[in-house]
Amino acid sequence: MTSPLKVGVFVDAENIRINGGYALRYDNLRRFAARDGGTLLRLNTYIAFDGERAQEDHDYARKAYAYQQMVRDFGWKITVKYVKRYTDDEGNVTTKANADLDLAVDAMLQAENLDLVLLVTGDGDFLQLVNALQNRGCRVELLAFRNVSRALQRQVDAFYSGYLIPDLLPIAYEPRNAWGELGSCVRGICSRWFPDKGYGFLNYLKRIDGNLWVTDPRDPDSPFESVFCHANEVADEVSTEDLMNRETILEFYLQESSQKEEGKVAQNVRLVYNPGRAGTATAPPARLRNGA
8 A cells, every 4th residue: 555645835825826826725725735645744835924014004914914814724834924125226116025935945844754745836936946856856746827937837747727726716706606516617728629610628627636637538537527618608808719729728607508418518708817818807707697
């Protein structure tokens, strides 16, 4: 019997916050990290805090402290990075709360007891850290949302888009969203598109488990599911080029198929992110008349 992997997670929270991961759910990030029965030895996150602002803005301070306590309640160790302000010769003020050094040092020191390191960042400055961890025998995986370093993606052993992980980011306009159920809103990619026929198929991750490498939805062990999509259900801002780019992140509702028993179709398909252009989420889609 093989022993469970010893896992460490290191979150560059400020980088994630400004690059699509605002409102990241640390409870579900923890579940994702342990998806293959791994033992979570380290759960580290590095969070920026503006002490100067907190002295003047008590509402900011209250919310920041409450958020930090919530994260701690999920079992995470928080390293607070205090915002520093710098003034140049022309009087321009810049702020910085860089966690790179702290995260890198912690990861290297703690890697001796880890089999798998999950880095949550898109910052290419961590490329040397990834190399060093791999040379020490650790498997290194990366999770991020947007503006992810290409070099970092190529170097890690696996990359996961945080947009595609069920419930890792809340659907703001669907507070009671039941990801994967009929009527729910999910995020996925277009696996096949036929422009001349006006339809294609979208894939989404229906559950978190250790078989994320089984990407073919036809495999019974695959956690992915494929749904039919007609061009009429695709928002105007989503181009054919977007649909034919496997890196494009789409958001859509799941509805019951009228053509296939127990099948699903995608409705109200809209663009979330395409790294090839400045695609951002549009306004929330209109509620479907049949109750989605």
